Every structure is written in structure tokens, then in C-alpha cells.
Amino acid sequence: MTANAASPNHLQLTRDGQLRHFLTLDGLGRELLTDILDTADSFIEVGERSIKKVPLLRGRTVVNLFFEASTRTRSTFELAAKRLSADVLNLDINTSATSKGESLSDTLLNLEAMASDMFVVRHAQSGAPHFIAQSVTPGVAIINAGDGRHAHPTQAMLDMLTIRQHKGGFEGLKVAIVGDILHSRVARSQIRALNELGAEQIRVIAPGTLLPRDVESLGCTVEYDMARGMKDLDVVIMLRLQKERMEGALLPSEREFYRLYGLSQDKLALAHPECIVMHPGPINRGVEIESAVADGPQSVILNQVTNGIAIRMAVMSMAMGGQVAERQQKLNELSGLNERGLA
Amino acid sequence: MSALLDVDQLMDKLEAGLRGLLNERGIESPVLIGIRTGGVWVADIIGKRLGIEEPFGELDISFYRDDFSRIGLNPKVTPSSLPFDTEGRDIILVDDVIMSGRTIRAAMNELFDYGRPASIILATLIDLGARELPIQPDVAGQSLTLGMQQRVKLRGPDPLRIELQETEQ
Numbered sequence: 159m160t161a162n163a164a165s166p167n168h169l170q171l172t173r174d175g176q177l178r179h180f181l182t183l184d185g186l187g188r189e190l191l192t193d194i195l196d197t198a199d200s201f202i203e204v205g206e207r208s209i210k211k212v213p214l215l216r217g218r219t220v221v222n223l224f225f226e227a228s229t230r231t232r233s234t235f236e237l238a239a240k241r242l243s244a245d246v247l248n249l250d251i252n253t254s255a256t257s258k259g260e261s262l263s264d265t266l267l268n269l270e271a272m273a274s275d276m277f278v279v280r281h282a283q284s285g286a287p288h289f290i291a292q293s294v295t296p297g298v299a300i301i302n303a304g305d306g307r308h309a310h311p312t313q314a315m316l317d318m319l320t321i322r323q324h325k326g327g328f329e330g331l332k333v334a335i336v337g338d339i340l341h342s343r344v345a346r347s348q349i350r351a352l353n354e355l356g357a358e359q360i361r362v363i364a365p366g367t368l369l370p371r372d373v374e375s376l377g378c379t380v381e382y383d384m385a386r387g388m389k390d391l392d393v394v395i396m397l398r399l400q401k402e403r404m405e406g407a408l409l410p411s412e413r414e415f416y417r418l419y420g421l422s423q424d425k426l427a428l429a430h431p432e433c434i435v436m437h438p439g440p441i442n443r444g445v446e447i448e449s450a451v452a453d454g455p456q457s458v459i460l461n462q463v464t465n466g467i468a469i470r471m472a473v474m475s476m477a478m479g480g481q482v483a484e485r486q487q488k489l490n491e492l493s494g495l496n497e498r499g500l501a
Numbered sequence: 502m503s504a505l506l507d508v509d510q511l512m513d514k515l516e517a518g519l520r521g522l523l524n525e526r527g528i529e530s531p532v533l534i535g536i537r538t539g540g541v542w543v544a545d546i547i548g549k550r551l552g553i554e555e556p557f558g559e560l561d562i563s564f565y566r567d568d569f570s571r572i573g574l575n576p577k578v579t580p581s582s583l584p585f586d587t588e589g590r591d592i593i594l595v596d597d598v599i600m601s602g603r604t605i606r607a608a609m610n611e612l613f614d615y616g617r618p619a620s621i622i623l624a625t626l627i628d629l630g631a632r633e634l635p636i637q638p639d640v641a642g643q644s645l646t647l648g649m650q651q652r653v654k655l656r657g658p659d660p661l662r663i664e665l666q667e668t669e670q
Contacts, residue, residue, distance in 0.1 A: 176573060176576070193576050193577075196577070196578070196579070197574070197576075197578055199579075199580055200561065200563070200564070200578045200579060200580045200581070202580070203580035203581055203582070204564070207614050207615050208614070208615060208616055209613075209614040209615075211614065212564035212565065212614075213564070213565060213610070214564055214569055214574070475564075475574050476573075476574055476576075478573075478574075479569060479572075479573025479574035480573055481573075482569065482570050482571065482572075482573055483571070483572050483573035486570075486571045486572070
């Protein structure tokens with residue numbers, strides 16, 4: 159695997175292509191994505207044991223650094239780290255140091271001084287995890303738990319795991335992502351993952367006002383009419399309407415949106431009879447999705463939550479593994495130089 | 502050098518040893534657990550020979566290895582599968598080769614996360630000595646001392662054969 163300085167992989171992969179940070183799905187190939195899914199499968203089995211814990215991150219400290227509110231993502235990251243036997247520190251930065259005027263860099267320096275081994279970062283600013291990964295002490299792994307409108311790679315991977323569980327693979331699949339694509343970091347990561355893993359069709363279904371400009375360039379087709387978009391679907395992913403991010407007149411009204419783009423039983427009936435229904439949560443019942451659909455037999459929404467723990471365990475242990483392997487490699491090289499009297 | 506050891510003969514010895522031990526301890530319904538990959542192949546054959554009808558379990562010890570902090574995570578881990586409750590059971594833990602004893606330590610740590618077995622018997626097809634931990638097989642098909650450049654590997658599953666290789670240098 160080649161990595162040049164401009165690609166994100168220069169930052170998130172080791173020289174031999176192992177994960178050492180997990181910032182974005184951009185640049186990660188099908189083989190690595192499949193390794194993540196396979197590793198997560200093994201962690202699902204761990205979650206079914208009487209003791210749901212493995213010793214991989216024993217003695218290491220994971221800091222959940224959340225600059226933006228989140229319940230599901232933070233709690234599944236916390237549980238994942240604990241099931242890997244790590245010590246976990248949860249920091250809600252909104253109510254903490256930055257409100258006392260401390261800069262991001264100073265906060266990080268302090269946390270590093272507590273001998274942290276991994277930061278799980280959620281931030282409203284796109285690129286914040288990249289920034290941290292560039293400046294952090296070598297050996298410390300950074301996991302992106304959602305940054306601005308940019309990416310939410312663990313959410314996308316847990317969605318891929320859920321799809322693979324129910325559909326067996328990605329070959330020939332028709333998948334639609336419906337709703338607020340414009341504000342969605344999840345959608346960007348999902349489209350990227352689905353393309354890399356070989357889904358046949360990726361459709362985005364949304365009103366023009368909730369689509370980013372030039373969305374097709376991400377590798378998907380656009381459908382404004384939901385009835386047409388639902389045809390023959392194997393997977394439909396509903397997105398949450400991010401009311402808190404809406405500025406101006408992007409949306410006529412919630413009722414209007416639900417009539418046009420909400421997933422009702424009638425609309426679901428237009429898809430393939432075995433079409434699964436997904437939603438990253440939290441769901442707005444009656445806004446994006448009818449309760450009967452969210453709780454219905456085709457819904458896999460709660461599977462997604464369970465899979466979220468397994469995916470996060472996989473990504474955390476793989477990134478930590480990449481960091482320690484890289485460190486060991488450097489030590490070996492140094493001792494090789496020492497032996498030859500070159501250092 | 503290759504195929505120096507006859508797998509069937511080793512299986513005969515392993516089977517006889519296990520029958521004797523189970524008898525001596527009065528164990529009537531043991532369950533088998535093989536350590537991936539070679540141990541699973543051996544468990545499959547030994548299970549049939551001993552007439553154990555319960556399906557055997559498979560352990561992947563990747564999450565319990567003691568060298569994570571040196572080499573990271575095994576990229577090709579597969580889920581362990583124990584199709585029975587281990588609580589209170591008599592377990593025969595099977596591997597193809599024992600050397601340092603580190604694999605067995607990891608496997609036992611993993612096993613105890615499923616419950617508290619009544620007992621564990623360790624059976625290996627080949628015992629290469631060179632132990633680094635105080636762990637010994639209860640039954641082994643064959644003990645073997647290798648030269649510095651020699652390596653032994655079980656290939657399989659069908660047919661199962663033992664390869665003895667001379668490495669470079």
C-alpha cells in the first residue's frame with residue numbers, strides 16, 4: 159500500500175497499512191474495511207458471553223473527548239472501551255475547561271500528561287480529529303466519533319456491519335439514504351463505504367434544499383420523488399432531521415416533510431419485501447419515520463446499536479494495535495542501528 | 502525433510518492416552534474444544550474416535566494473546582464458537598503443537614470468560630518442549646526435540662499431515 163503525504167492515509171495508516179488512527183473512510187480500501195467488519199463479528203460473539211470482556215486494552219487509558227452532545231455514540235464508545243478492559247475517562251468539554259477559556263491544544267496537553275493512550279473525539283468543527291491526530295504525541299491513537307458535516311466513520315461501519323448481517327454481503331444491493339443529506343456526516347461516510355464495498359446502487363432521496371451541491375460526485379444518484387426512489391430497494395437508511403442545524407427556509411414544515419419523505423408503511427411497501435429499515439438515531443417518530451415502521455419487523459434499528467459496540471471495539475483495538483506495532487518496529491530499528499554503531 | 506511423523510499413529514497414542522485418563526478420573530461426558538486452526542482439526546478427529554457426539558467448540562485466542570503490545574491485533578480473527586455451556590463441564594482442550602505454553606495460557610483465560618468448567622484436560626498432538634510457562638499437556642501424541650533450524654507444522658484438514666521443515670541460516 160502506498161501512502162503519499164497528501165492522502166489521509168499518511169496520517170491514519172502505518173507503513174504496512176495497519177490502522178493507527180481512525181479519522182475517515184476516505185482512502186481505506188475494501189480489504190481493510192472488510193477486516194474491520196470481520197473483527198467486529200468476533201466482538202459480537204464476545205458480547206454474548208457471560209463475561210463480555212477481553213484483555214486487549216488492559217492498562218491503557220481511553221479518553222472520550224466530546225465537544226458536542228451525544229448519548230448513544232458516547233455510551234457505546236464507553237462500553238466498547240470498557241469491554242476491551244481499558245480505563246475510560248469521559249470528558250464533556252462543553253461544560254468543562256474550554257468554557258473557562260482553555261484552548262484545545264492546552265486541553266490536549268493536559269490529557270496527554272495523564273498518560274492517555276487514545277482519544278475518541280467528537281467535534282462540531284469538520285477536521286478537528288485530523289488536527290488532533292497531527293499534533294498528538296506519537297503512540298496515541300485518535301478515533302473520529304463525528305466531526306462537523308465531514309465524517310462519522312464508526313457509524314457508517316456499524317451500518318455496513320448491520321447490512322452484511324442481514325443481506326450476507328453488498329454485491330447487487332440497492333440502498334437508499336433518505337432525508338437531511340445536507341447536514342449529515344453519516345451520509346457522507348455511508349456513501350463512501352457502500353461504494354468501496356461494492357453496493358450496486360446508492361440513491362439519495364431528499365428535497366433539493368437538503369442536498370449538498372454536487373452530491374453525485376460522492377458516488378450516488380439523486381431522487382427527489384420518494385415513491386420512485388423506494389422501488390426495489392434492499393436497504394433504506396433514514397436520517398434524522400437535524401432541526402438544530404437548520405438555518406432559514408430549508409424546510410416548508412415538519413408535516414410537509416413527513417408527507418413527502420417520511421417512511422410510512424405505504425412507502426415501505428414499494429420496496430423489496432425483504433427491505434431492511436435503518437436509522438442512526440435518535441429517531442423523530444412521525445417526522446422521518448412512522449412508529450409502526452420503526453418498531454416493525456423490517457426495522458433493524460436496535461441491531462445497529464448493538465453492532466455499534468462491536469464496531470467500536472474493532473476500530474479501537476485495531477488502531478491501538480497499529481500504534482503499538484509501529485512503536486515496536488521503530489524500537490527494533492533503533493536497536494538495529496545501535497548494534498551497527500550508527501546511533 | 503517431510504512427513505517424518507505418521508499422523509494416524511500419533512492419533513492412536515492420543516486417543517489411548519485420553520481414554521485412560523478419562524477412565525482414571527471417572528469422566529463420562531467430556532466436551533472437546535480445539536484451538537484454531539490445527540487444534541480444531543485434531544479435535545474433530547479425536548472426537549469421532551472417542552465417540553463424543555456433542556459438537557466440539559472452536560477457540561480463536563487472538564483477543565487474549567500476550568504479544569498485543571508488541572505486534573498489535575491479528576488482522577484475521579474469526580469468532581470463537583462454543584456450542585454448549587462450559588459451566589461445570591469436563592473439557593478436553595486440544596491443540597496441534599505445544600511449545601512455549603503461551604497459546605494455552607491465552608486459551609484458558611478465554612475459556613474462563615465463558616464460565617467455570619469442572620476440569621480441563623490438555624491434549625496436544627505434538628509436544629516440542631521449549632516451555633516458557635509452567636503449563637504441561639496431560640496427554641501428547643509424541644514428544645519431539647527440534648534442532649535450532651527445524652520447524653514443525655500441521656497441514657490439513659484433509660489429509661492431515663505433519664511437515665518438518667529445515668529453515669535457512
